Amino acid sequence: MKPLTDGNQQTGLANKKNRFWSRAFQQRYLYMMSLPFVLWIFIFSYVPVWGWLTAFQNYKPKDSIFNQKWVGLDNFIELFQDERFYIVLRNTLAMSTMGLVVSFTIPVIFALLLNEMRGQFFKRSVQTISYLPHFVSWVVVAGLVSKMLSTDGGAVNQLLIYLNIIDSPIQFMAKGEWFWSIVTLSDLWKEMGWNSIIFLAAMSGIDPELYEASTVDGAGRFRKMWHITLPGIRTTFMVLFILSIGHLVSIGFEKQFLLGNPLVSDYSEVLDLYALKYGIQMSRYSYGTAIGIFNSVVSILLVFIANGIYKRVTKESII
Amino acid sequence: MKRKMQMALSLMLALVFVFVTACGNSNNEGGSNTGSTNGATNATNEGEAAEPITIRVASGDINANWDDMQSETGKFIQEKTGITMKQEFPVGGTDAEMFALMVASDEYPDLVMPKGSAGKLVDAGALIDLRPLIEEFGPNIKKVYGEYFNRLRWSEDDDAIYTLPSGGVGQTYFEAGGGFQLQHQVLEAAGYPEIKTVQDYEAAIKAYIEKNPKTADGQPTIGMSLNGGEWQILISVTNPAFYATGAPDDGEFYVNQDTHEAIMHYQRPEEREYFRWLNHMNDIGLLDKESFVQKYDQYKAKVASGRVLGLIDQDWDYGDAQNALKAAGNFKATYARFPVTLNDTFQDHSFQGTGYIAGYGIGITKDAKDPERLIKFLDYLASDEGQVLVNWGIEGKHYNVVDGKRVIPEDIQAQKSNDNNTFKKTTGIGNYLLSARYGDGVKDPSGNYYTTTFPEQIQTAYSEEDKKTLAKYNATTYKDLWPADDAFPERKYGAAWTLPFETGSQANVIFQKTQDIMKKRIPEAILAKPADFDKIYDAFLKDLDDAGVDKLNAEFTKMVKDRVALWSK
Numbered sequence: 001m002k003p004l005t006d007g008n009q010q011t012g013l014a015n016k017k018n019r020f021w022s023r024a025f026q027q028r029y030l031y032m033m034s035l036p037f038v039l040w041i042f043i044f045s046y047v048p049v050w051g052w053l054t055a056f057q058n059y060k061p062k063d064s065i066f067n068q069k070w071v072g073l074d075n076f077i078e079l080f081q082d083e084r085f086y087i088v089l090r091n092t093l094a095m096s097t098m099g100l101v102v103s104f105t106i107p108v109i110f111a112l113l114l115n116e117m118r119g120q121f122f123k124r125s126v127q128t129i130s131y132l133p134h135f136v137s138w139v140v141v142a143g144l145v146s147k148m149l150s151t152d153g154g155a156v157n158q159l160l161i162y163l164n165i166i167d168s169p170i171q172f173m174a175k176g177e178w179f180w181s182i183v184t185l186s187d188l189w190k191e192m193g194w195n196s197i198i199f200l201a202a203m204s205g206i207d208p209e210l211y212e213a214s215t216v217d218g219a220g221r222f223r224k225m226w227h228i229t230l231p232g233i234r235t236t237f238m239v240l241f242i243l244s245i246g247h248l249v250s251i252g253f254e255k256q257f258l259l260g261n262p263l264v265s266d267y268s269e270v271l272d273l274y275a276l277k278y279g280i281q282m283s284r285y286s287y288g289t290a291i292g293i294f295n296s297v298v299s300i301l302l303v304f305i306a307n308g309i310y311k312r313v314t315k316e317s318i319i
Numbered sequence: 320m321k322r323k324m325q326m327a328l329s330l331m332l333a334l335v336f337v338f339v340t341a342c343g344n345s346n347n348e349g350g351s352n353t354g355s356t357n358g359a360t361n362a363t364n365e366g367e368a369a370e371p372i373t374i375r376v377a378s379g380d381i382n383a384n385w386d387d388m389q390s391e392t393g394k395f396i397q398e399k400t401g402i403t404m405k406q407e408f409p410v411g412g413t414d415a416e417m418f419a420l421m422v423a424s425d426e427y428p429d430l431v432m433p434k435g436s437a438g439k440l441v442d443a444g445a446l447i448d449l450r451p452l453i454e455e456f457g458p459n460i461k462k463v464y465g466e467y468f469n470r471l472r473w474s475e476d477d478d479a480i481y482t483l484p485s486g487g488v489g490q491t492y493f494e495a496g497g498g499f500q501l502q503h504q505v506l507e508a509a510g511y512p513e514i515k516t517v518q519d520y521e522a523a524i525k526a527y528i529e530k531n532p533k534t535a536d537g538q539p540t541i542g543m544s545l546n547g548g549e550w551q552i553l554i555s556v557t558n559p560a561f562y563a564t565g566a567p568d569d570g571e572f573y574v575n576q577d578t579h580e581a582i583m584h585y586q587r588p589e590e591r592e593y594f595r596w597l598n599h600m601n602d603i604g605l606l607d608k609e610s611f612v613q614k615y616d617q618y619k620a621k622v623a624s625g626r627v628l629g630l631i632d633q634d635w636d637y638g639d640a641q642n643a644l645k646a647a648g649n650f651k652a653t654y655a656r657f658p659v660t661l662n663d664t665f666q667d668h669s670f671q672g673t674g675y676i677a678g679y680g681i682g683i684t685k686d687a688k689d690p691e692r693l694i695k696f697l698d699y700l701a702s703d704e705g706q707v708l709v710n711w712g713i714e715g716k717h718y719n720v721v722d723g724k725r726v727i728p729e730d731i732q733a734q735k736s737n738d739n740n741t742f743k744k745t746t747g748i749g750n751y752l753l754s755a756r757y758g759d760g761v762k763d764p765s766g767n768y769y770t771t772t773f774p775e776q777i778q779t780a781y782s783e784e785d786k787k788t789l790a791k792y793n794a795t796t797y798k799d800l801w802p803a804d805d806a807f808p809e810r811k812y813g814a815a816w817t818l819p820f821e822t823g824s825q826a827n828v829i830f831q832k833t834q835d836i837m838k839k840r841i842p843e844a845i846l847a848k849p850a851d852f853d854k855i856y857d858a859f860l861k862d863l864d865d866a867g868v869d870k871l872n873a874e875f876t877k878m879v880k881d882r883v884a885l886w887s888k
Contacts, residue, residue, distance in 0.1 A: 061422050062444040084832070146617075151608050173612045174846070261548050261612045262838035263846075280419045282831060283439045283822040 055289040075290040088274040091180075091267055096251045098184045104241055107192050108233075111199035112225055127200070130193025138190075142258035145186050149173055173259070176267040183255050183268075198240065199233055206232035238310060246303040249295050271295065371401040374693065375428030377421070378406050379414030379436065379679075382750065383639075384740050390747025392712055402696050404430075413550065421445075427684035429693060432485070432753070434679045438819035441473065441481050446682040448479035452694040459701040460694075463488055463755040470677040470813075475885055482680035483697065487758020487770065492670055494777050495798045496634035497562065500654035503784040505628050507651075511791035514657040517563065517596050524605055524628050534626045542605030543629035544621055545597075546636060548613045552838060555632045556597075556610075556845075557585075562658070564589035565665035567807075570816030571833070572875050576808065579883060581815065581875040583833060583868050585841075591856055593661050597845045598852045611842035619643075625652030638739070645737045650784040658801045666802050672809035674886075678817040681753050700754035703763050709751040710770045717746055725767045727776075736780040812882040818875070825867075826874040832866040 024031065050065070055075055057068035079085055110130070117123040133141070148155050151169035160166045172178060210228050219227065253272040260268030271291065279288020311317045385406050386393050397403055407428060409417040418436035421427055422443040433440050440446050453460050460483065461468060467488060471480045499520055505527045506512075514520055524542045534540055546555040553571075561568050561584060573584040584590060600606040607627070609617070621627055622640035625647075630637055637654070644653050658667035681697070683690050699705045711718045711725055718725050727735070735742045743749050748771075757763075759772040768776075777796050781789070794800055812818075820827040840859035847855050 060442065061425060062442065084835075146612070146614070152621075171608055171612065174608075262552065263611050263842045265835065265839050276416070277835075278828065278831060280423060281413070281415050282827055283419055283422060283442070284828075285423060287823075 052289060052293055054286050055293050057286055059286040059289075061283075061285070071286075075286050076294075078287065079290050079294065084269075084274065084278075087266060088269045088271050091256075092249060092251060092270045092272075095180050095183055095256070095270065096248045098180055099187055099251070100241075100244060100248065102184055102188050103191060103195055104237070104244075106188060107195035108199055108237070110192060111196040111203060112229060114196065114200060115203045115229065116221065116225070127193065127197070131197060132193070133190045134194035136190065138254040138258055141186060141190055142255075145182065145259060146173055149182070173261060174263045176264040179260070179264045179267040183259060186259070187255060198236065202233040202236040203229055235316075238314075242303060242306045242310065245306040246299050248302055249298045371397075371403065372689070372692070373403040373405060374430060374687075376404045376406045376430040376432070376753075377417065377428045378408055378432045379417065379434035380432070381408045382406070384743035384750065386744050386747045386750055388747075390745055390750065391716060392708060392747030392751060395708065395713055396700075396751060400696050400699055402692070427686040429684065429687040430681055430753075431684055432679070432681045433482070435819065437482050437679070437682065439822045440682070440684070442822050445684050445686075446481040447685055447687070447690060448481065449483065449683060449694065450478070450480045452683075452690060453480065456691060456694045457698045457701070459698045459703075459705075460755045463701050463757060464675075467675040467677065470675060470886055472885070475881060482682040483755050484675075484677045484680035485752060485754070485756070486676055486678055486680075487756055487761075488675055489761045490675075490758025491760030492804065493759055493772055493774050493798055494796055495656060495658070495669065495801050497559075497632075497669055498656040498667070498797075498801075499559070499659040500630040500632060500637070500656050502625075502628050502652050503655055503788050504651040506655060506788055506791075511788070514659060516662050517593075517659055518662075520629065520657070520659050521596075521600065521605065525603075527628055528605065534624075538624065538626050541607045541621065541627045543600065543631070544607035544613075544618065544627045545610040545630075546613075546615065546618045546632055547611040547842060548609075548618070549615050551615065551632075551636055552611070552841070554636055555630075556841060557837065559631045560584065560590040560593045562667050562669055563593050563661045563665065565660065565668055567668040567671040567810065567814070568816065569814060570818070571830070571837075572815055572872075574810075574812070574815050574879055576810065579812070579876065579879045580872075581879055582872050583863060585837065585863065586860065586868070589661065589665075594841065594844055594856065595849075595852055596661065598847065598849055601845055602849050606845070608846075611846070625649045630654060642737075642739050645782065650782050653782065653784060655785065655788045656797045656800075666806070668802075668807060670798075670801055670804050671807040672804060673813045674809055674811075676813040676817055678814070697754040700751065701756060705754070706756050706769050707763065709756070710748070712746055712748045717748065723765065723767075727771065727779075732779060736782065811887065812879050813886070815875075815879055818878045818882060820878075826871050829867045829871045833863055833868055833871065836862045836866060 053065060054068070056070060056072060057065075058071050058074075059065075059068050114123055114127060117126075149157070149172035151157055151171055154169070154172075156172070157166075157169040161169065172182065206228065210232075211224055214224050214228060249271060251270060251272070253270050253276070256268045256270050257273060275288050275291040278284065279291060307317060385408075387406075388394065388397050388403050407417075414434050415436055418431070418433050418439055421431075422439055422445065425443075425445075427440075427445050431440065431446070437446070449457075464471060465488065471482075471484065472478050473481055499514070499517075501514065501520065501523060505523055506514075508527050508530065509523045512519060512523060514523065528540055528542050531540055546552070557571075558568050561573070564587065566573055566584070566587075569581075569584075571583060572581040573587055574581045597606065601608070607613075607621075613621070619637070619640040622630065622637055623643040625644055634641070634656070641653050644650070658669065660667055683693050687693055700709060707725075711727075714720065717731055718727050720726070731742075731746075735748075757769040759768070759770045761769050763769050774796060778786070789795060789797070789799075792800060820830060836859065840855065840862065844852055844855040844859060
């Protein structure tokens with residue numbers, strides 16, 4: 001395809017328009033090829049946004065969306081006046097931030113160490129074993145965790161007693177203030193290997209000549225890690241990091257739902273669970289939708305803020 | 320650049336409109352289509368009534384022993400009616416969730432047993448009015464409900480019948496499934512002492528655990544365990560607070576029997592004392608520390624291991640675990656039940672009469688392909704033949720008629736009482752109690768009871784351990800230990816836990832909040848140091864106030880009074 005290099009800028013608007021269409025015509029096959037995906041996104045991501053209308057209504061499923069009572073911002077006002085909402089927001093942000101920090105440090109360190117491994121067989125085995133837990137369902141993991149931490153013959157308590165660190169078993173699962181850590185740690189156990197795969201892949205893409213050159217310059221292993229490996233995966237790291245910031249508010253609820261119990265509900269309830277309980281379960285679809293909108297707006301904001309900061313610091317933009 | 324964006328955006332918008340209009344059209348077409356096909360199937364069905372069909376049934380109660388129509392009774396019903404039921408149960412959530420999602424997607428199975436969600440479905444227009452269908456095709460259904468037929472009416476403003484309550488009509492309770500449970504071995508070791516108050520109960524456990532800190536296989540014994548980690552906290556922790564303090568179970572409310580004023584029952588000072596006792600049990604180490612953390616399966620596993628000396632639960636809740644104990648031959652570790660109260664000034668009101676509670680039941684949805692066929696199916700189950708079938712099974716297989724009396728053969732009875740899970744699954748008995756039916760103690764025209772629960776039958780179902788224990792207390796059934804049915808006046812509103820809140824109403828939201836508060840504060844208060852108990856309980860009451868419990872009480876009082884007015888017509 002020959003680029004249009006029309007130096008004449010005499011007829012601004014009309015010309016520009018023409019240029020767009022002729023160019024589009026030239027690239028018609030490309031456009032056609034991308035059409036199915038655009039359609040896909042529309043149908044599944046944009047068309048459902050219609051449903052947002054219900055947040056401003058008192059939605060009853062009996063009637064169509066156009067036949068509902070409009071209530072303005074009532075649902076949002078109620079949401080922001082509910083104390084519980086702030087508690088669940090705090091829990092959500094706390095757990096997702098802790099998860100974010102942990103899941104972007106430990107897997108990177110793990111990948112770095114694995115990358116330095118020489119024996120291929122050993123390296124592969126460790127990698128495979130470490131990502132296997134990813135395929136275990138949260139239901140099973142929750143069962144394992146509560147069994148391990150049980151006061152009734154749980155391995156952790158028995159170990160601590162054996163080592164004389166404590167006299168009587170600790171009720172780990174009944175201590176609200178420990179809940180966040182328990183969730184974060186079990187998440188780490190489950191996802192560490194899996195998360196490190198992509199970093200390992202990025203590391204294997206680094207030009208070996210760089211390492212050779214640095215060896216010539218007399219760099220040791222740690223120097224190489226610091227000056228070559230880490231900068232080499234920076235872009236991958238940042239893309240993933242910024243994308244997961246977008247998911248900060250919507251962390252799902254399986255973990256909290258399965259590991260939680262009424263005693264620790266002040267620390268375990270997250271936004272999605274709150275939306276489920278006070279929204280869908282009580283047939284308050286409008287209220288649930290209002291929470292959903294809040295979620296989406298905050299997520300978009302967070303992504304742009306994160307990207308903005310990154311852009312300012314590095315002069316590169318991800319989005 | 321900017322221009323391009325604009326272009327792209329307008330393109331997007333255009334596409335969206337295309338879609339929306341397209342979707343709208345197809346929807347309309349779909350609607351009219353199903354309408355016409357419905358009419359067609361109806362017409363053809365009238366010709367050949369027994370054409371086999373498969374229907375979907377959503378049940379709010381999980382039935383692990385559901386037989387998929389493959390049991391003996393199931394196959395019989397299938398042959399007789401040509402209807403094959405596919406049952407769906409809540410998966411990984413509560414029944415409320417299942418039905419809420421159903422409403423959200425506006426797609427329903429043919430039959431639903433929505434429990435507390437009936438109101439939601441009615442509000443969504445999902446249930447059809449059964450009244451005309453019953454008038455035309457349901458003579459047996461009508462006969463069973465008899466004088467209580469007017470209690471099926473939905474509300475003051477809506478005289479439709481949306482669900483057929485599945486509770487037995489004319490039920491006499493011969494057996495008590497609740498109360499406080501103690502293992503037979505505990506009673507035996509203590510020489511069968513009087514178990515009337517929580518102190519008696521506590522003393523028996525204490526004496527036993529001091530002598531037997533470990534079970535025969537070396538595991539530590541547990542004084543008592545509560546099933547408080549999931550929704551059964553209501554069954555195992557908070558409802559007993561009613562019973563122990565001389566009130567009947569009215570859901571989460573205490574209803575004054577004279578004025579019909581309702582208050583949230585935690586606000587009663589008596590109940591604070593009950594929870595204080597649980598706190599004390601925890602303090603002296605008799606209460607399982609994991610009571611409020613454990614999941615239902617953990618609880619059942621613990622009970623089935625035989626090392627939990629006492630429970631406060633209902634037999635349907637711990638039944639699976641007890642069946643496992645029986646199947647393992649560990650009868651000494653199965654449980655006897657007692658009406659225990661906080662002190663001897665109270666009497667257990669579990670069996671205070673309600674009249675017929677038109678409560679949870681089965682309804683036909685608007686998506687049902689052939690409501691007429693369904694109501695005929697339900698009518699068959701409600702007929703004398705159908706009721707005997709679902710309760711007793713098939714003659715010659717599960718029961719014999721000897722001198723005009725229905726008798727269950729010994730081997731069948733043995734399986735029924737000792738391995739009930741398998742029994743239910745293979746015979747299907749107990750799996751088809753879907754339609755209108757008579758309760759225990761009602762006799763059919765042949766002079767036999769409709770159900771298999773009557774005094775003689777209950778006694779034959781008891782294990783030797785049960786019989787031994789009961790003999791020591793001069794009783795023939797556990798029910799004998801409770802105050803008689805007519806000891807208290809009948810409640811004019813039935814039972815208040817059957818009163819549904821209007822979905823999404825303010826009272827409904829407040830109620831949900833109080834439940835969340837309760838589920839956190841009650842365990843907290845029980846597990847606290849005794850010195851801190853009052854502080855936490857006061858905080859609990861204050862939380863309830865802040866959540867608007869006064870408004871809720873007022874609303875509930877109104878609901879109770881409306882019910883009284885509706886039913887006394």
